[in-house]
Amino acid sequence: MKSINLGWTLGVLSKNIGLKSLTLLLTFLVFGIFSCNSKNSKDQEIVILDNIPVLELTPKTIEFPKTYVCEIQAVQFVEIRAKVEGFVDRIYVDEGQFVKKGQILFQLSSLEFTEMVNSANAKLSQAKAEAQAATLEMERLRILVEKDIISPSELQLAKSKKEVAESGIAEAEAMLKNAKTGLSYTTIRAPFDGIVDRFPKKSGALVTSGDLLTNITDINEVFAYFKVTENEYLTYMRAKMEGEELISNPDVTLILSDGEVFEYTGKLETLEADFERGTGSIAFRVRFPNPDQLIKHGASGKIQLSNQLENVFLVPQKSTFEIQDYSYVYILDKDNQVKVRSFKPVQRYGVYYIAEGFEEGDRIIYEGIQQVKDGVFVSPAMVSEKEAYDTLSTSL
Template sequence: MKSKDLGNSHLGLMNNLLKKSLSFLLLIFCLNFYSCSNSNSKEKDQLILENIPVLELTAKTIEFPKTYVCEIQAVQFVEIRAKVEGYVDRIYVDEGQFVKKGQTLLQLSSLEFNEMVNSANAKLAQAQAEAQAASVEMQRLQILVEKDIISPSELELAKSKKSVAESGIVEAESMLKNAQTNLSYTTIKAPYDGIVDRFPKKTGALVTPGDLLTNITDVNEVFAYFKVTENEYLRYMRAKLEGESLTSNQDVTLILSDGEVYEYTGKLETMEADFERGTGSIAFRVRFPNPDQLIKHGASGKIQLSNQMENIFLIPQKSTFEIQDYSYVYILDKDNQVKVRSFKPLQRYGVYYIAEGFEEGDRIIYEGIQQVKDGIFVNPAMVSDKEAYDTLSSFL
């Protein structure tokens, strides 16, 4: 009997311990649940960033200046080369000097060519004398034939001799002209108004036919040649065929090698006939006035053309970040949650990127992209168009 009571007492004690253990575990679970809920609530509160500058995108139409590397050449550029052999006797002008058409630049030794002219004159005089003698002889024989003193065959022979003498005159005149021409080549004159380049052959130097003596450049106007791609050429030609506003009717801007804009504008005149095989490009030519002769032949620069782009979006550079070769912005959804968005800039426009693929009303993080990350929530502080694009006018 006592053993039975002892068992019941032990069983009751075990039940009490089990109830207390379950109550303790339930209390721990509730405390953990409350702690986790409180932690999640705090974490959610921490992910909401206040007053983050946000820009609402609007489509724009801009006149975008596009530049092309160009090669500049004088409208007239001529290499002056020797046509005869001789020594440089005298140089009459200085390098870099402006000369007029027909002005003497330098003189080659001419003694030998003077002698050739004298010899040709002598031969011409001899040929003329022989022709005169043949003419007198023919007239004398003509009288004798008429009087039947000699046969007509002798008169025919005299006429042949006269013809040979007259052809001798023609040959002698040709030799004289050739000698005079060679003599004239010893005096080098300017073919047109222009600026003299360097003289590689100095006084006393021997020159042979084909040697470069100097260059003459007329830089009152200059040509600027620049190359465009086949796609750009096709757009230009389609616009021309459709009668739209053409680049050829616009003023073309030249940017010099020091970055300064040339004060005179140019006009697009013509293009090459064929595409360059290696690059697939074709060259256009622009004429620029150069009254101050600031630009020299062989100079370099950039052609700037106005290119209108419609329905594009200007993304401020400070609103973007790059990872490898891709550009990204943070965009807000309707719940103001941040999402990462990649885009491909068409080209750069000052401190902005020109992009497509966005929609009117898209909102991007304007500033403070270092504070945000994908998935967090923000309370946006909207930035006006005027504030976002206040520097845009400096790039127009």
């Protein structure tokens, strides 16, 4: 194409049509050029995507389970320890055996303590005899004083000897009581109905005071302790003070270590007094009946609570994306223009996020978020709530 000399062309035109006409012609030419450019720019900015699946959000009341790792303990758990030194003469029960309250478990050697009891009995008899002799002597001296044969001071001395002899009886009785108590410690009995644990000391072993002989547990009922965060604790306590039930179902479910749900439900009873320094958590206690004694002391499991949230929205996870720990969705305005919207999930619920902060009727891009971006326009293909949730419900 040949180039055109604009100065030459304008000069020719000015000679033929005049300067005024040329100015008017250039004005229309410039206006036409800018109009074309403006139209092309608008055509480039407006992008309409067809048949983009869109879901309209509606508020819901959600009841969902939340699980916590728990530690299980027997309602009663006692360490059976020797109170005196001696040899294990006999073991009357076997490991893992159920025993009744007062049943004999162990017998320690008792010869030494039997001799101590016999010695204490002898001293008690001696003290009683001395007291009786002192009493007779005092009565004899009383008669002599009454007849003015001896002075009253002699009678007073006899009374003092009698009191000393009587105090000797009290001392001998205390010694006998201690000896009998020591002897009773050689026979070790069950403090309550329960199951005995392993025996670290076998028959014939020497034990000293404080040595562990076994444990005994009552597991007709068990406690399950689970820890919650400080925020969860505050939420629970505020709801309780306002007379609300944060937990919709007062019966608590226990999931055993094999994944099976325990047959019996428990009751939330109480909580610890202080927060744990290292984790900032606090433990709640749940009591479970255990009539079949399936659960043992020290077992593990998970506590499952049914929590209820009102006026929340279910946002499919596939409709969201994350950037630097923030969650986003694409939301449509009234003109069907896409806007990016951030939100903070309250809880995962299967393949959904439970979210707050949306309004009823808000529309989000349900599928194809990779095709859209902030500012584009779409032609929505509305997806019914039932269709969307039924499609995803199999993943719950």
